[in-house]
Amino acid sequence: MSVHIKYRIGKSRVFQVIIALLAFACVVPLMFILFYILKAGITKINWHFLTNLPKPVGETGGGIANALLGTVLLVLTASVIAIPVGILCGIYLSENRKSRLAYWSRLCIDILQGVPSIVIGIVAYFWLVKPLGVFSALSGSVALAIMMLPTIVSSTEETLKLLPDTLREAAFALGMPFHRVILKVIIPCGFSGILSGVMLSVARVSGETAPLLFTAFGNPYLSTNILKPMQSLPLLIFNYATSPYNDWHDLAWGASCILLIWVLLLNIFTKLVTRKWKVQL
Numbered sequence: 001m002s003v004h005i006k007y008r009i010g011k012s013r014v015f016q017v018i019i020a021l022l023a024f025a026c027v028v029p030l031m032f033i034l035f036y037i038l039k040a041g042i043t044k045i046n047w048h049f050l051t052n053l054p055k056p057v058g059e060t061g062g063g064i065a066n067a068l069l070g071t072v073l074l075v076l077t078a079s080v081i082a083i084p085v086g087i088l089c090g091i092y093l094s095e096n097r098k099s100r101l102a103y104w105s106r107l108c109i110d111i112l113q114g115v116p117s118i119v120i121g122i123v124a125y126f127w128l129v130k131p132l133g134v135f136s137a138l139s140g141s142v143a144l145a146i147m148m149l150p151t152i153v154s155s156t157e158e159t160l161k162l163l164p165d166t167l168r169e170a171a172f173a174l175g176m177p178f179h180r181v182i183l184k185v186i187i188p189c190g191f192s193g194i195l196s197g198v199m200l201s202v203a204r205v206s207g208e209t210a211p212l213l214f215t216a217f218g219n220p221y222l223s224t225n226i227l228k229p230m231q232s233l234p235l236l237i238f239n240y241a242t243s244p245y246n247d248w249h250d251l252a253w254g255a256s257c258i259l260l261i262w263v264l265l266l267n268i269f270t271k272l273v274t275r276k277w278k279v280q281l
Contacts, residue, residue, distance in 0.1 A: 062247070
């Protein structure tokens, strides 16, 4: 083996080691964060913690039932708003790739994806909270829905672009109208990829705090009225973690642990769905 070949092999191995070290360096902070939050929060979680309301200042115990219910309602309402609009927009962009409207729509989606969440919260505040004269879960859900749209639109468009044109041609050759081709052929074939985008968007907004500070505002009581203020896990964590009371700090750690587990499960589920979709393609 010549010296030149040995030099190239050695250089390749050095770069492999560097890449492995850099990858490990990216994982280490995440592992430390996960370990620290699980260590501090897992001991605070029990049935009483999950099913009771927070106690007043000075009383020990309490739970986060209002925040759990509020988070579910906020994310569910946001999903009802964002998912149909996002999927329809993604379908349009995939079917009309070279139109002028599609070009400007993609540009708007890219810009919206980079808008800070606190700015979206301020916009929702002036759009809904001020005209209605009250903080509400509905305004918070609208803010979260705006944040969900770019991920859903982009994933839907990219998924449908990967489908072969022969699927559409075969369906049209059988005499199917355009809407039935989309609903019966295109969407079912790309369902797993679309679902992965939806789950990623849900995981993203589940931990958002800034938009809810201007919209949902929080509520110490159990509420199911989306037209009234409503508590959520991110808001509860923010308020309790910045308080001077140790009992509230314990609630914040427990709520952080639950929120972390929820986001991790959503991301793991998304990875599994995406892997299955790639195998099918």
